[in-house]
Amino acid sequence: MKIIALLTDFGLKxxxxxxxxxxxxxxxxxxxxxxxxxITPHNIREAAFILQNTxxxxxxxxxxxxxxxxxxxxxxxxxIITTKSQILVGPDNGVLIPAAKRLGDLTVYEIKNEEYxxxxxxxxxxxxxxxxxxxxHIINGVSFEKLGxxxxxxxxxxxxxxxxxxxxxxxxxxxxxxxxxxxxxxDVASVKDIFEYNKKIKLYINDKQKDAxxxxxxxxxxxxxxxxxxxxxxxxxxxxxxxxxxxxxNVKPDDKIKITF
Amino acid sequence: MKIIALLTDFGLKxxxxxxxxxxxxxxxxxxxxxxxxxITPHNIREAAFILQNTxxxxxxxxxxxxxxxxxxxxxxxxxIITTKSQILVGPDNGVLIPAAKRLGDLTVYEIKNEEYxxxxxxxxxxxxxxxxxxxxHIINGVSFEKLGxxxxxxxxxxxxxxxxxxxxxxxxxxxxxxxxxxxxxxDVASVKDIFEYNKKIKLYINDKQKDAxxxxxxxxxxxxxxxxxxxxxxxxxxxxxxxxxxxxxNVKPDDKIKITF
Amino acid sequence: MKIIALLTDFGLKxxxxxxxxxxxxxxxxxxxxxxxxxITPHNIREAAFILQNTxxxxxxxxxxxxxxxxxxxxxxxxxIITTKSQILVGPDNGVLIPAAKRLGDLTVYEIKNEEYxxxxxxxxxxxxxxxxxxxxHIINGVSFEKLGxxxxxxxxxxxxxxxxxxxxxxxxxxxxxxxxxxxxxxDVASVKDIFEYNKKIKLYINDKQKDAxxxxxxxxxxxxxxxxxxxxxxxxxxxxxxxxxxxxxNVKPDDKIKITF
Numbered sequence: 041m042k043i044i045a046l047l048t049d050f051g052l053k054x055x056x057x058x059x060x061x062x063x064x065x066x067x068x069x070x071x072x073x074x075x076x077x078x079i080t081p082h083n084i085r086e087a088a089f090i091l092q093n094t095x096x097x098x099x100x101x102x103x104x105x106x107x108x109x110x111x112x113x114x115x116x117x118x119x120i121i122t123t124k125s126q127i128l129v130g131p132d133n134g135v136l137i138p139a140a141k142r143l144g145d146l147t148v149y150e151i152k153n154e155e156y157x158x159x160x161x162x163x164x165x166x167x168x169x170x171x172x173x174x175x176x177h178i179i180n181g182v183s184f185e186k187l188g189x190x191x192x193x194x195x196x197x198x199x200x201x202x203x204x205x206x207x208x209x210x211x212x213x214x215x216x217x218x219x220x221x222x223x224x225x226x227d228v229a230s231v232k233d234i235f236e237y238n239k240k241i242k243l244y245i246n247d248k249q250k251d252a253x254x255x256x257x258x259x260x261x262x263x264x265x266x267x268x269x270x271x272x273x274x275x276x277x278x279x280x281x282x283x284x285x286x287x288x289x290n291v292k293p294d295d296k297i298k299i300t301f
Numbered sequence: 302m303k304i305i306a307l308l309t310d311f312g313l314k315x316x317x318x319x320x321x322x323x324x325x326x327x328x329x330x331x332x333x334x335x336x337x338x339x340i341t342p343h344n345i346r347e348a349a350f351i352l353q354n355t356x357x358x359x360x361x362x363x364x365x366x367x368x369x370x371x372x373x374x375x376x377x378x379x380x381i382i383t384t385k386s387q388i389l390v391g392p393d394n395g396v397l398i399p400a401a402k403r404l405g406d407l408t409v410y411e412i413k414n415e416e417y418x419x420x421x422x423x424x425x426x427x428x429x430x431x432x433x434x435x436x437x438h439i440i441n442g443v444s445f446e447k448l449g450x451x452x453x454x455x456x457x458x459x460x461x462x463x464x465x466x467x468x469x470x471x472x473x474x475x476x477x478x479x480x481x482x483x484x485x486x487x488d489v490a491s492v493k494d495i496f497e498y499n500k501k502i503k504l505y506i507n508d509k510q511k512d513a514x515x516x517x518x519x520x521x522x523x524x525x526x527x528x529x530x531x532x533x534x535x536x537x538x539x540x541x542x543x544x545x546x547x548x549x550x551n552v553k554p555d556d557k558i559k560i561t562f
Numbered sequence: 563m564k565i566i567a568l569l570t571d572f573g574l575k576x577x578x579x580x581x582x583x584x585x586x587x588x589x590x591x592x593x594x595x596x597x598x599x600x601i602t603p604h605n606i607r608e609a610a611f612i613l614q615n616t617x618x619x620x621x622x623x624x625x626x627x628x629x630x631x632x633x634x635x636x637x638x639x640x641x642i643i644t645t646k647s648q649i650l651v652g653p654d655n656g657v658l659i660p661a662a663k664r665l666g667d668l669t670v671y672e673i674k675n676e677e678y679x680x681x682x683x684x685x686x687x688x689x690x691x692x693x694x695x696x697x698x699h700i701i702n703g704v705s706f707e708k709l710g711x712x713x714x715x716x717x718x719x720x721x722x723x724x725x726x727x728x729x730x731x732x733x734x735x736x737x738x739x740x741x742x743x744x745x746x747x748x749d750v751a752s753v754k755d756i757f758e759y760n761k762k763i764k765l766y767i768n769d770k771q772k773d774a775x776x777x778x779x780x781x782x783x784x785x786x787x788x789x790x791x792x793x794x795x796x797x798x799x800x801x802x803x804x805x806x807x808x809x810x811x812n813v814k815p816d817d818k819i820k821i822t823f
Contacts, residue, residue: 051793052599053601055616058598058616062624072595073319073322075316091316094319094323097320111781156536164793165794257374259372260374270423271426272429304587309762334587339574355581358588415630478575479575518636519686520635531686533687
């Protein structure tokens with residue numbers, strides 16, 4: 041089964057995403073599945089984080105099309121990135137990179153060939169006029185070499201450093217999800233030697249201390265209790281059982297996090 | 302045509318629903334259709350109500366996957382329920398039961414077989430790691446007996462009592478929809494002998510009386526007039542023609558409703 | 563590939579859209595793609611604008627089903643409109659007309675034949691009970707003549723006049739998009755002889771003057787600068803580079819716009 045997966049910051053109201061789906065469906069019968077269209081407008085890092093966490097669950101051969109593109113219409117490049125198992129398409133602003141690295145073995149092409157774009161390319165909507173048809177032609181089997189030129193220059197992006205010592209770990213806030221879970225950049229691998237379930241821990245948010253408990257899943261804490269757990273994307277999450285931690289603690293992306301086990 | 306229909310309280314922003322779709326698409330080419338992902342977080346009754354009203358419109362053989370799961374990671378069971386025409390999959394917290402009863406002839410299985418789950422099951426996201434692959438294997442034809450064990454123990458859920466007399470009917474508020482229609486638990490069957498279109502009626506919300514009119518459809522009332530009608534799911538609805546009744550009347554789920562015809 | 567594209571003001575929470583998809587999938591295996599379901603409730607003009615801008619991107623033969631229907635249950639007609647390349651289905655309130663005119667060569671049918679509707683048509687949800695099955699039967703090849711009768715009486719709708727002189731152009735606000743871009747009814751064709759990129763222009767909103775710059779795309783303006791550009795649907799847009807112009811300027815649909823080049 042051929043799949044094109046879509047991620048944008050366009051929202052679903054205006055019909056922009058649907059215009060992309062119309063363009064794709066005019067070129068290929070591949071199935072189109074949404075990743076999300078609710079990225080905070082222009083927030084490249086947020087998009088990169090969600091794409092990295094989601095792409096690995098898709099089958100081999102899936103083409104991921106990610107359009108968060110504040111530089112549309114300028115000379116920023118458009119990229120195709122092939123990896124061990126899947127293909128990524130989007131603007132050269134870092135949005136594709138963490139997903140590409142997670143998938144592994146990347147080769148990067150700069151999109152060049154106007155034959156595979158819409159006839160009249162607008163200056164404000166390359167998602168529809170360039171990236172959508174390019175993704176559709178890729179899934180139809182057009183070779184990467186026909187669509188663009190290999191390059192090793194592209195804009196990088198990562199989620200920041202994590203510092204681990206014998207009893208504590210320090211990183212930062214990356215993202216809040218729909219439930220108000222505060223997702224940090226601290227990967228489970230960083231803490232697997234020091235954490236222990238159901239132990240009380242000290243949690244520091246911008247150096248301000250809170251008491252919390254480290255648990256296997258949300259409902260092992262009392263209702264409303266502050267907890268840390270390993271979220272579904274293998275990052276440490278700060279949560280309230282059946283509550284909204286992001287609202288309650290009023291944290292922001294990039295706030296410093298330290299946890300003492 | 303094989304269909305898996307999805308209902309969650311995950312929202313669409315975070316990519317969680319898309320991760321489920323990636324897992325499903327890695328196992329089956331069945332079509333995936335959304336029921337909703339905007340259930341109020343952790344609101345099992347709301348999810349059960351929407352699932353019950355929506356599932357009957359799907360073709361025979363559809364697998365409905367409903368994940369509103371505040372107890373994820375604890376020892377709450379996972380269920381497969383077969384009915385006369387369709388199959389339901391989700392946690393054992395009542396979310397599947399009203400739909401299953403509406404579809405009729407239920408047989409309940411407890412999900413057991415780890416072979417049909419993802420390799421590394423997380424503690425916080427069984428929607429992706431257990432329920433999605435189970436639903437995909439069901440639509441691919443794996444037998445229920447292979448996936449789990451028959452059980453007759455499961456958590457029940459209903460929408461409360463309705464009391465009917467010769468001239469009035471009493472129940473409660475279940476849900477407000479997108480238009481601000483206030484949907485009650487009073488089924489059209491309860492009132493079909495006593496109502497009459499275009500008659501003035503007395504409406505009591507928590508014993509406070511309002512004048513309203515009983516009409517065939519919204520626009521038979523004057524613009525902004527309070528009305529009661531039979532909604533698309535065959536429950537009595539309290540509405541304002543081209544207005545938002547839920548906001549205007551400030552009602553809450555479980556508020557008492559009485560209507561005197 | 564057979565496609566039914568859906569546009570409603572139902573929102574995605576309540577399951578109403580999904581009920582329509584269930585009905586459609588019970589009749590046809592055509593693919594169902596969303597245009598949008600987030601039209602402001604009862605806002606026919608907004609729906610007509612988005613449908614007109616989106617439909618042309620879909621392949622020949624697509625059936626567009628648009629349900630914004632404040633008159634549901636009254637004697638307002640239901641329409642099928644065929645055009646040069648695609649088919650439109652929905653209520654007779656103007657919602658289909660701008661898209662039909664854009665696609666060209668319209669023929670209008672009034673929906674009549676109850677055989678192709680659901681058995682029990684509700685009074686409040688014709689989107690599900692009449693329009694969805696009609697659209698599904700059309701894509702399956704049932705002839706228009708079987709479904710309804712030709713008519714030349716239908717409700718018209720347009721987006722208002724544009725006045726062009728040698729150095730300025732006047733029109734009005736139609737819509738704000740997700741990014742806060744303020745979309746006017748001024749088509750690129752109206753201004754192509756008078757505009758010049760990167761020139762300062764005078765912008766009048768309800769006769770109040772603002773300085774702005776006319777640019778090829780958003781990021782040719784400074785961050786936060788007021789700009790006018792040609793949007794992806796070929797209308798003039800008033801925007802802030804990486805900001806929300808609609809919020810900042812506090813404009814409303816139908817506000818008067820004049821631009822002096």
